[in-house]
Amino acid sequence: MVRDPIALDGRIPRPGDHAQVLVVGAGPAGTAAAIEAARLGARVVLIDENPLSPGLMGLDAPLWFGGRMTSAVQQPARMLELMVAGNPAIAEAFEAGVDVRLGVTCWGLYAPGPGLAALPCRMVGLSDDQRSWMCGFDHLILATGQRDVAVAFPGWDQQGVMGALALHSLLNRYEAFAGRRLVILGSGDLALQTGLMALERGLELVALVERLDQVQGDPALAAQLTSAGVAIHLGQGDFAVQGGLDGVERLTLQDGTQLACDTVCMALGGAPAIELLDAASGATRNSPGGRIPVLDGLKTSISRVLMAGDCTGLTLDAEESGRAAARLAVLGEVTVAALPSETPLLAYQSAWLEPVREDVVLCQCETVTLGELLDVRAPAYLGPSTEQSKARSLATLLQDGPPNQDQIKRLTRACMGVCQARRCREQVSLVMARAAGLGPTEGPHAGHRAPVRPLPLSLLADWEEGAVMARDWDVWFGIEGAWTPHHWIGTDRAGTQPPSHPPVESDA
């Protein structure tokens, strides 16, 4: 069979690194999956990106750290120690014979299929703080958990405004939280539990602030907080955070009351971490609890890729789902059926977005305000808007078809920044849904792209690429004669060969 000599086939090598069962995420679901798979006799690799590189944390990836980390995050060895000490399941996984790799990030999932037939096997892209490499797998279990969801309010771009999952991580995993006086936004279970944890850890919990008129979570948890003297301010549509050089200094309630604090922690619920699946074109869909994978049991739409734990968006026991995924991978057993969470998180987050004024920045990386988003305003570096541009808006775009977040990204740049839209993906979708007269769960979805962590060129680069890749590298398709100047064709110069389009290296 003839093959185009410079096409991709044969140029992506089979990785030297390979796992029979690869588990991503060493939380309760991932560790349970890894241990179970190892007990069933599989060769298991378990990776977790924690301890995170401080560089990623500074970019609010994968969680919304809001710059409230102590210098402890600069000491990876100590973070590693704390992380292992705080999670006995990791030691258990070691003992069960699992190849546990901490500080290793999975940034891409590549599954052969129509359109990607040139791949020699299923593989993921991994990296640590030194290099990146590919790792093949027979079965992949994604147990990537959740990430923080952000909703804008005046002052949310201050240092010290952060997500609840990030706060949990800094307090429990790393002992590296730099704040002392805390206001929590929200009153659902996540907010209430975060408040109780803060008290337990000896932090000063100034108050909880709720946009709606009622406490949203378990009344018993709320009662524990109020009996500890923590105020829960309800019906706060119009609050703002003010800060100074070191970030947050106070939160002002709508009646003017000032709450002095150094940290404002948003706890409106997390989003299932579906980046890897979505970037690989695995099926996902909207649900009341956010964007979730389309699952058959624990199987994703990509063959031999399973999900377990919180990243499924299902109501299930994390450890049990991890073990079920392991049995499914190793033994092929059918799994437990679980229903998607019906908690209407998107509706709740949408309610928080309601009072936001048009001058509030929604996309921090690219500095796009709500007003600019609604106007579909081109970025300021393109100069003043023309009359025609001024007549265009989200409303006029919606006359042409349903809202499309990838289109809005391209035009306004909202969601195009270095945080890879971790801080604004949900809120931009909610704003667009509302503008289109749709419910919060009917909003558009901005697709994820590999690498799903922002990684430096030099680290992502394949410095050991195969000789054939280098030898035959061409800027474009290399079709003979395609670039012969038009005015030469039909003259005696038509056959003139340009200087050869050359190999970069010639050691092949």
Next chain:
Amino acid sequence: MSPSGAPIVVIGGGVTGLSAAWWLARAGHRVLVLEKGVVGFEASGRNGGGASHYHSPLFHEEQRLWPQMDDLLGYPTEWRQERVIFALTPEHLAYYRYMASVGRELGYGAEDIDARQVRELVPLAGDTVLGGVHLHYGGHANPQRTVQAYAWALQDLGGEIRQHTSVNRLISRGGRIVAVETSAGEIGLDHLVVAAGPHSQRLLATAGLFLPLGMARAEMIVTEPAPLMPVGGADGHGLYGRQTLRGNLAFGGGPHEWLDMDADGPVSRPTSPPTSPLTRNLARRVAELLPKAAHLRVIRSWAGIVENTPDGRPVIDRPADPGNLTVATLSSVGFGLSPASGRAISQLVLDGHCDFADLGRLKLDRFAGLAPDWREQRGWTAAPAEVAA
């Protein structure tokens, strides 16, 4: 406008179809663009944004029109003139200098420059530069903004775009195309322009016309923003790409993957095909091209589908039969050429010939007699699947 009042229908809301429709609307005609998805969501919104096609008969018009496009359209395209192409190997340097010599031969300003001059224009380049060329013509624009600019400008002139409307087949009667069958019913027409990218082959086959195309995926990566360089249109080292006006570095190049087609198009759905681990080989070359940017983070990769004719050159043609059909496939160079290709297409539709460029070598009949298995003969087909589902 035809006596019946039926519109000129354009299939495909990519840059080619939209530009053609916009030129037709400028000439006062009623146009309707049918787009199966969202405008510009295929190759037209996913390319390198380059506009320096010295090999094309449309080159002069490409160079003449681009500097005027923002004003003509009324919306920003992010167009920036001039390019620096530079080399880290003697072979590349020889090739880039050959390209500049062709530019000079065509009457455009182009200089050979040394390593120091490269670094002045492209400060993120490093000590590994051997030299390069500085083209005072050519340039780059933002593909997505440009697509939307065409679409909006077309609407401003009264043209109509129907998104999420896909054409299944052409309907002929009495030697003419009279209508298209779409997902929203039959639509009558006066003249039909097929500018459906990779899908044009399948659509034309329903009218008995043979347009040979091979489909492949091409990939790009983009970094976080860097400080703006004096010349953003800087590439080389086997890469094409640019620094956007926001500062991001966006580059592509290297091996492509051939794809198979089914009734829905290239078998690589959804619209955004996934990228491959080629991302790492691209990252390496960008880090080598611009070593002072090697610390910048890659924040996205993406892929687009390119249709190639057997000789890698566009088809822009109004075949004699049926008489009311114009075909355009830009075969991998369509973004940069779009201001000119659209104008050429509009002239073919209205006058039957193009008055500013010789399109004689872009006719469909140059492929008459091509073996039906021409793609297999060249290996322009999907790789045999190695991995079972």
